[in-house]
Amino acid sequence: MRVLIIGAGTGGLCLAHGLKKAGVGVALFERDRTPRSMLIGYRVGISPDGSKALHSCLPPDVFAEFVRTTARPPKHIVMRTEKYKELLVGEIDTELDDSRSEKSVSRIAMRTALLGGLDDVVRFDKSFRHYSHNDDGTVTAFFDDGTSETGDVLVGADGAQSKVRRLRLPDAKVVDTGITSIAGKLPLTDETVKLLPPLADGGITLLFGPQGEFVIIHVMRFDGTGIEDDYIMWAYASAHEKFPDMKGMSPAELKQVVLNMTPRFHPDLRRMFSLATPETVFQIRVRTSERLQPWEPSNVTMIGDSVHLMTPGRGIGANTALRDAELLSRKLAEAHQGKDVVQAIGEYEREMVEYGFQAVEASREMMDGRSLAHKPVIGRVVSAFSRTFLRVTNAVPPLKRKMMAEDAAERDHVSSAHEVVRAG
Secondary structure, X not given: OEEEEEOOOHHHXXXXXXXXXXXXXXXXXXXXXXXXXOOOOOOEEEOHHXXXXXXXHOOHHHHHHHHHOOEOOOOEEEEEEOOOOEEEEEEOOOOOOOOOOOEEEOHHHHHHHHOOOOOOOEEOXXXXXXXXXXXXXXXEEEEOOOOEEEEOEEEEOOOOOOHHHHHHOOOOOEEEEEXXXXXXXXXXXXOHHHHOOOOOXXXXXXXXXXXXXXXXXXXXXXXXOOOOOOEEEEEEEEEHHHOOOXXXXXXXXXXXXXXXXXXXXXXXXXXXXXXXXXXXXXXXXXXXXXXXXXXXXXXXXXXXXXXXXXXXXXXXXXHHHHHHHHHHHHXXXXXXXXXXXXXXXXXXXXXXXXXHHHHHHHHHHHHHHHHHHOOHHHHHHHHHHHHHHHHHHHXXXXXXXXXXXXXXXXXXXXXXXXXXXXXX
């Protein structure tokens, strides 16, 4: 068997490792010209389930390198107002072993680590155009440079703008959530560390504005050598209509947009916005998939955002892609040993659609709540209620334990659904 993978993101690389580990022939094609180009975003949160999927698919030396290049794991999650006033502090379990623990990862460092051992598999500067089915049951992928490759299976791991999805499932819809986000990155120095809210260095910080605005802050400290310099990343999100027309704006101009929209935010937070390295600032309009109707399986399938694009509301997009990769690599390994390949892919797709779209809907529910909070009058009511609820929860230990347990369970619900479907 030979499997063609389109896209060298987190899911595509994990799948390539899983297949190679199982003795399945694999070739991975990435449109980026180099391993470090065009990586939007600066931090990926790998949940215990994501860690388990990577541990299953990666050879031991590559998994060890992945762990080495992760940042210090977050010890707590802190919710505050835009003026740094505490709403809730919760602890994160850091006692799990490397194969099951929560990890904070730089996208660049993660890709570099996961490329280990795949020199004979990954080909950069290969922009996928379309595919065709052949009379002998194989599938051929065609690229913009005029070349083509033929295999037994084609897997789209090409993300939110997936060409494979548009060809394979032309009726699949990706919809706008109504939320725009601008993010940036700045070096972690003696000066900038003083701008952080309490407990931000060593945790995940969520800030809630008075009109439903939302800011997340991650501090990335690396203990390994030769990875990246320590840095702070921030992301500001609000409703589309709150932003000016940003078409054609430079990164420096996008940074100024955030400053213009946050005049009453804590001055240290605004200072962090202003100190972001201009070339690191980018904007996205948050989109998500709608649940798909069942389809007949073939030897063309998809993983990750290419099939179930989700908002960052639950922080589970990358982890769901890793679960896809682990499941699909296992099913294709069964086909490599004699099972019918279309049957194997059909089994993968039935499980993936169930847990994948549960994750989509959970993340969409959280974003819809934020979107509602952006409405002028409703926003103030929702914001006031949310802050009161969080403060009360923080002050009542049983309520706080219950909330943190439910949040952890919510983040793991995709894996649980996966196991239930598999057992059924």
